């Protein structure tokens with residue numbers, strides 16, 4: 124056995140020999156020599172490991188086969204790691220898939236500002252250094268009626284810096300029913316700890332009363348915190364204190380009240396038959412001192428953490444040194460400004476911001492798109508290994524927003540016959556561009572709500588190829 128492996132190991136060609144092998148030579152000129160040599164070395168190392176672990180056969184060691192393996196790796200050089208893909212999961216702001224797709228106008232502005240110098244921190248009127256926040260503050264004030272506004276890298280950062288500024292070394296009172304964890308390890312107790320604030324939990328998981336908060340208040344209390352239950356719901360025998368009452372309590376004791384809204388939105392989706400989420404304007408109007416929310420959830424913009432509220436608190440947050448570490452980048456800032464500008468006209472926002480149009484799009488429109496897709500599928504090319512049909516189902520908002528809200532949608536259902544559904548799922552996932560779908564009850568579903576019009580023909584082609592290749 125040992126000798127066998129020794130013999131195989133001796134068959135591994137030298138790096139130089141591979142570099143000069145015909146198929147590799149043809150492409151290697153396009154890349155620096157050291158880059159190609161590195162890839163060859165890695166390829167040969169892999170071969171060596173495979174021999175030692177016994178997972179290789181003689182054929183794999185033929186020069187041409189080794190060359191083909193290495194060639195594949197060289198071709199990878201032309202493929203960036205971050206790829207665009209098609210979201211057929213029906214989860215509209217899917218955190219793993221980049222949450223919100225940006226509006227066309229936003230993309231144009233990204234190119235414009237990214238490709239030039241800009242007045243990012245330069246006051247053109249005064250000819251002096253300015254603040255980057257002014258480029259969105261005017262819009263946030265206009266849209267939410269808040270006294271003041273600023274932005275950081277994401278909402279987790281917004282919560283962290285708000286707590287650090289307002290309550291470091293002091294107590295923050297929060298209901299046990301609101302100690303949420305958001306996917307990707309954002310947990311209220313942990314963020315609280317990092318901020319240096321002491322968390323005082325009150326009430327129980329299902330019920331918290333105003334008197335629970337009031338009894339916990341002492342001279343070390345710096346903040347009353349409310350966290351929006353974005354990604355879960357407590358049903359049954361429940362009670363929570365409305366923000367309004369908490370604000371009255373705060374006023375009585377001279378303690379500010381903050382609400383982490385999570386997926387803040389400016390549009391009342393109940394007008395579209397969806398569940399009622401408190402809008403940012405409503406929360407500001409009720410008198411919250413600080414409100415934090417994400418830029419890329421229901422808002423449909425870039426990743427950002429938005430902080431609006433009373434001037435003296437927002438200004439204190441802005442002056443916090445931590446802000447330098449959490450500050451928003453210029454590309455994000457321009458994307459956010461342009462997204463917010465669209466909100467000046469609600470109908471335009473719904474039409475042009477993809478997250479909003481996907482949420483608000485009617486069932487019939489989704490159905491039309493699904494039918495268009497099916498028409499492009501060449502029935503003759505399909506084989507007996509699967510069947511394809513349309514079925515009703517539901518999409519979700521995702522990104523930890525509207526957890527119970529299901530939006531009626533139309534799905535393309537691919538039912539495997541004799542092969543496994545995971546094989547089909549993998550075919551789509553490894554397609555170019557990748558198509559991410561849903562697997563449920565042994566079937567594969569493509570939700571047409573999150574597939575864009577321009578992607579229909581690509582998905583149809585993929586289904587046609589599936590018929591040939593699987």
Ligand SMILES: *Cc1c(COP(=O)(O)O)cnc(C)c1O
Nearest residue numbers: 277278279305353385386417523
């Ligand atoms: C999503 C969410 C966060 C984190 O926001 P990011 O923008 O993802 O950093 C914080 N709090 C709540 C309630 C959320 O829903």
